[in-house]
Amino acid sequence: xxxxxxxxxxxxxxxxESIEETINLLTQAKEQGITGIVVTPHHLHxxxxxxxxxxxxxxxxxxxxxxxxxxxxxxxxxxxxRITDKVLEDIDQHQIQGINYSKYLLIELPSNAVPxxxxxxxxxxxxxxxxxxIAHPERNxxxxxxxxxxxxxINNGALSQITASSLTGxxxxxIQKLSIQMIEHNLIHFVASDAHHSENRPFGLSxxxxxxxxxxxxxxxxxxxxxxxxxxxxxxxxxxxxxxxxKSKFFGLF
Ligand code: FE
Numbered sequence: 001x002x003x004x005x006x007x008x009x010x011x012x013x014x015x016x017e018s019i020e021e022t023i024n025l026l027t028q029a030k031e032q033g034i035t036g037i038v039v040t041p042h043h044l045h046x047x048x049x050x051x052x053x054x055x056x057x058x059x060x061x062x063x064x065x066x067x068x069x070x071x072x073x074x075x076x077x078x079x080x081x082r083i084t085d086k087v088l089e090d091i092d093q094h095q096i097q098g099i100n101y102s103k104y105l106l107i108e109l110p111s112n113a114v115p116x117x118x119x120x121x122x123x124x125x126x127x128x129x130x131x132x133x134i135a136h137p138e139r140n141x142x143x144x145x146x147x148x149x150x151x152x153x154i155n156n157g158a159l160s161q162i163t164a165s166s167l168t169g170x171x172x173x174x175i176q177k178l179s180i181q182m183i184e185h186n187l188i189h190f191v192a193s194d195a196h197h198s199e200n201r202p203f204g205l206s207x208x209x210x211x212x213x214x215x216x217x218x219x220x221x222x223x224x225x226x227x228x229x230x231x232x233x234x235x236x237x238x239x240x241x242x243x244x245x246x247k248s249k250f251f252g253l254f
Pocket of ligand 1: 005
């Protein structure tokens with residue numbers, strides 16, 4: 001099993017603060033049967049910047065530690081890129097590169113809104129040869145209120161990644177319901193942990209298979225995990241045509 005979004009590197013963002021905390025996360029990943037991890041520290045975030053080369057260097061540094069090496073978990077370079085007007089410039093200057101050198105970029109929206117320039121910027125990213133993956137759209141307030149904001153972006157070629165703890169209900173019943181609806185409307189293509197800390201924001205991938213509410217979604221979840229593998233190999237992912245939300249779904253009898 002492969003995780004494609006997490007904050008495993010220490011001292012670079014709001015993830016672990018020490019190598020011990022990174023080791024705790026790796027211990028947890030191992031227990032959950034995770035064999036590979038794309039590390040995705042924040043980039044172009046209001047508080048954190050991590051260029052692709054810096055991420056590569058940090059991984060190499062980490063792998064000099066025998067204890068880390070002994071986990072035998074493959075580490076791949078990536079970034080969680082906040083959507084700003086600097087994204088295109090950073091692509092041109094190679095400060096942004098594809099996840100594990102692929103055509104895929106993990107893009108983070110601000111948590112409250114979908115900025116007005118999002119659609120255009122995701123289009124521009126695609127003209128540069130990259131496929132944007134929207135990180136955890138279920139946690140964006142504007143999308144939670146109008147899921148068709150996400151539909152529009154997916155319909156225009158973006159992909160998206162849901163956070164495992166949203167789907168398992170760890171983050172609340174409403175976000176779980178929303179997550180399931182997004183999957184049912186073919187708006188989600190990957191599932192990842194977004195782990196930051198072994199206790200506060202842990203790797204939560206194995207609970208996907210032990211949560212009763214997700215029992216009948218096992219093959220769908222396996223499909224999302226399979227897309228994780230395809231992504232790091234720079235292969236095309238399996239996706240279905242996105243389905244628009246009908247207002248009647250919200251208003252029931254009215
Ligand atoms: Fe993240």
